[in-house]
Amino acid sequence: MCGIVGTIAERNVTALLVEGLRRLEYRGYDSAGLAIIDNKQKLRRIRRTGKVSQLANALQEDSSFTGKIGIAHTRWATHGAPTEENAHPHFSHDQVALVHNGIIENHETLREYLISLGYVFTSQTDTEVIVHLLHHKLSEIGDLASALKATVKELKGAYGLAAMCVQQPDRIVAARSGSPLVIGLGIGENFLASDQLALRQVTDRFIYLEEGDIAEITRDNVKLWDQSGQEVKREIIKAQISAEAADKGEYRHFMLKEIYEQPTVIQATIDGRITGDKINLQSFGPNAEELFAKVKNIQIVACGTSYHAGLVARYWLEALIGIPCQVEVASEFRYRRVAVQPDTLFLSISQSGETADTLAALRNAFSETYPSGNYLGSLAICNNPTSSLVRESGFTLLTKAGPEIGVASTKAFTTQLTALLLLTIALGKAQKTLEAEAETTLIRELRRLPSRIDEVLASNKTIEKLAEHFIEKHHALFLGRGAQYPVAMEGALKLKEISYIHAESYPAGELKHGPLALVDANMPVITVAPNNDLVEKLKSNLQEVRAREGELFIFADEDVEIKEAPFIHVVKIPHIHDVLSPILYTIPLQLLSYYVAILKGTDVDQPRNLAKSVTVE
Numbered sequence: 001m002c003g004i005v006g007t008i009a010e011r012n013v014t015a016l017l018v019e020g021l022r023r024l025e026y027r028g029y030d031s032a033g034l035a036i037i038d039n040k041q042k043l044r045r046i047r048r049t050g051k052v053s054q055l056a057n058a059l060q061e062d063s064s065f066t067g068k069i070g071i072a073h074t075r076w077a078t079h080g081a082p083t084e085e086n087a088h089p090h091f092s093h094d095q096v097a098l099v100h101n102g103i104i105e106n107h108e109t110l111r112e113y114l115i116s117l118g119y120v121f122t123s124q125t126d127t128e129v130i131v132h133l134l135h136h137k138l139s140e141i142g143d144l145a146s147a148l149k150a151t152v153k154e155l156k157g158a159y160g161l162a163a164m165c166v167q168q169p170d171r172i173v174a175a176r177s178g179s180p181l182v183i184g185l186g187i188g189e190n191f192l193a194s195d196q197l198a199l200r201q202v203t204d205r206f207i208y209l210e211e212g213d214i215a216e217i218t219r220d221n222v223k224l225w226d227q228s229g230q231e232v233k234r235e236i237i238k239a240q241i242s243a244e245a246a247d248k249g250e251y252r253h254f255m256l257k258e259i260y261e262q263p264t265v266i267q268a269t270i271d272g273r274i275t276g277d278k279i280n281l282q283s284f285g286p287n288a289e290e291l292f293a294k295v296k297n298i299q300i301v302a303c304g305t306s307y308h309a310g311l312v313a314r315y316w317l318e319a320l321i322g323i324p325c326q327v328e329v330a331s332e333f334r335y336r337r338v339a340v341q342p343d344t345l346f347l348s349i350s351q352s353g354e355t356a357d358t359l360a361a362l363r364n365a366f367s368e369t370y371p372s373g374n375y376l377g378s379l380a381i382c383n384n385p386t387s388s389l390v391r392e393s394g395f396t397l398l399t400k401a402g403p404e405i406g407v408a409s410t411k412a413f414t415t416q417l418t419a420l421l422l423l424t425i426a427l428g429k430a431q432k433t434l435e436a437e438a439e440t441t442l443i444r445e446l447r448r449l450p451s452r453i454d455e456v457l458a459s460n461k462t463i464e465k466l467a468e469h470f471i472e473k474h475h476a477l478f479l480g481r482g483a484q485y486p487v488a489m490e491g492a493l494k495l496k497e498i499s500y501i502h503a504e505s506y507p508a509g510e511l512k513h514g515p516l517a518l519v520d521a522n523m524p525v526i527t528v529a530p531n532n533d534l535v536e537k538l539k540s541n542l543q544e545v546r547a548r549e550g551e552l553f554i555f556a557d558e559d560v561e562i563k564e565a566p567f568i569h570v571v572k573i574p575h576i577h578d579v580l581s582p583i584l585y586t587i588p589l590q591l592l593s594y595y596v597a598i599l600k601g602t603d604v605d606q607p608r609n610l611a612k613s614v615t616v617e
Helices: 014-023 052-060 107-116 127-141 144-152 254-260 262-270 288-294 304-321 356-365 388-392 411-431 436-457 460-470 484-499 508-513 535-547 578-600
Strands: 002-008 031-037 043-049 069-075 090-092 096-104 157-165 172-177 182-185 190-193 205-208 214-217 222-225 297-302 325-329 344-350 375-382 395-398 475-480 502-507 524-529 551-557 568-573
Touching: 002 014, 002 096, 002 157, 002 172, 014 031, 014 052, 014 069, 014 190, 031 052, 043 052, 043 096, 069 096, 069 157, 090 127, 096 127, 107 127, 127 144, 127 157, 144 157, 144 172, 144 214, 144 222, 190 214, 254 262, 254 578, 262 411, 262 436, 288 375, 288 411, 297 304, 297 356, 304 325, 304 344, 304 411, 304 484, 304 578, 344 356, 356 375, 356 388, 375 388, 375 411, 395 411, 411 436, 411 578, 436 578, 460 551, 460 568, 460 578, 475 484, 475 508, 484 502, 484 524, 484 578, 502 508, 508 535, 524 535, 524 578, 535 551, 551 578, 568 578
Parallel strands: 297 325, 297 344, 344 375, 375 395, 475 502, 475 524, 524 551, 551 568
Antiparallel strands: 002 069, 002 190, 031 043, 031 069, 090 096, 096 157, 157 172, 172 214, 182 190, 182 205, 214 222
16 A cells, blocks of 8 residues: 556656645555656656655656656555665566555465575565566566566565566556556547546546456556456546545545535535435436345454444334444455355445455455355445456445545545435335335434534634544543444544544443543543433433543533533434434534644544555455
8 A cells, every 4th residue: 555656748748747745645654656668768766754745845856867767656664664675666687667456375485486486575565576576577577568467467465566678668567466656648648547636636437447357558558458368448437536636625635525525525426316205216226126135144354444334224224214333344354254144235335445354344245255145236335436346246336425635534525424315215205014104203303414514613713622522532432332432432433533532432331341440530521412311321321421521522412401501511403203313413523533633743634554445464
């Protein structure tokens, strides 16, 4: 990981490469580098630890560093520390340059083999193994694309890679297996990247490499081969996002911008899926209604924030329409044998649609060797219409969040919840387990949701003031009951991701079973209190916290009687139907985390050690 850019043109490409890397900064990284073949047919590179801006500064100091072909990379360290020696691109004999996202599992065996051939390693990375192996194959075969085909046959693991060589300085080659790559088409110039966003400023036409594809890119042509070695054509797709998507506009951070975009993107996710006050089953795709009518069980698989969305959906699916639901972290699910009930719908959730563990779980579940045979079909909830998850799933329910640049997910989460509630209503309608009156009520409440979120966002100054209480804190406890427990989990994740405060989440009813031992005057306790059947029990839990001198931060329904008092801080939230409360109560927790991170002085959009899209295990 984490970002790849390549360009071949009739002009100097260094500025294009740097701008592409800047547009990939949101993915998270710890070093950056680029390589070119100059007008003397020599490979040159510059690498730096830290930000892309440091790489750009180094380029400005060397006016001779120009070329019409180049590859660039931002690295998120896996094998080897974040040092300049480990940064990409990697060279072999100053003849071949290569950048790589992913993990090569058999790199140690290959390293020993290459050392026996006389290759000398200068880094700790698995990537250097690939570039030396490619050089070895090139010396035998003489053609870069053919050498790459031979190279990838010996690799085990995940990779998205790009390479160039001085012997054939008019082309870039690329390969994809488990890590996304997209080709951008220009006029007299072509491009390559790990994300469309990196290239949106130079083109609006794209070709997405499919699993196992190999590409050869010149200024005027693109050749593709599938994993069987057959030359193939892939569909040219018009841009799905605007060139301005990577612009913060008037906001200080992308995360804040994305928090404030939630009313709009939730409305966009709803639009087209309801007609009047009823769900539109046809909007879920051909044959969806037939599939939905047969579903007797649902298996949800996801990671991180998407997993929390799945946990909320379980409450809705079981309580509203009586469909049993299991929710599991993809990295665990993919490595165990699952007892699958008949007529189970496999539901995967991913913002990017490229999350390695989620994709592997889907592939395993429907592989010929998987011992189940009980999955009725697969449905993906995803924010990326061109992703692997969308292409490989039988049905797709797209969220309309638009590009999410901040590493900590905000609008992707709430649009996932919105999509999951729409799916719940659709399943209930198809199976006739949701009464027409209940359907109408939920649809009407969904229509009101964006305006309710606007009201919560208007209380930002109050929440910003609360954040001051966390400046000297190092731990926090989040509590929730029922469907609000996953919201508490998401709140804790947001706080730890961007403020680096250690945060735990628990069901409020579990306080006496351990977490209460942590509560004292130095432990802030954050909870959400919608007006539902569990609110009185929640109040009792909060009294237990105050009895141990814990400081309370409560986001409560405007109709719930919880009064401000010393060390009890209450923010009133507009009333909303209890079913939709997990979506609404997520918003103040996002704002709190954001303002705490600002006061802590952390990098809000690119928190340390984290990547936006986790495309390796």
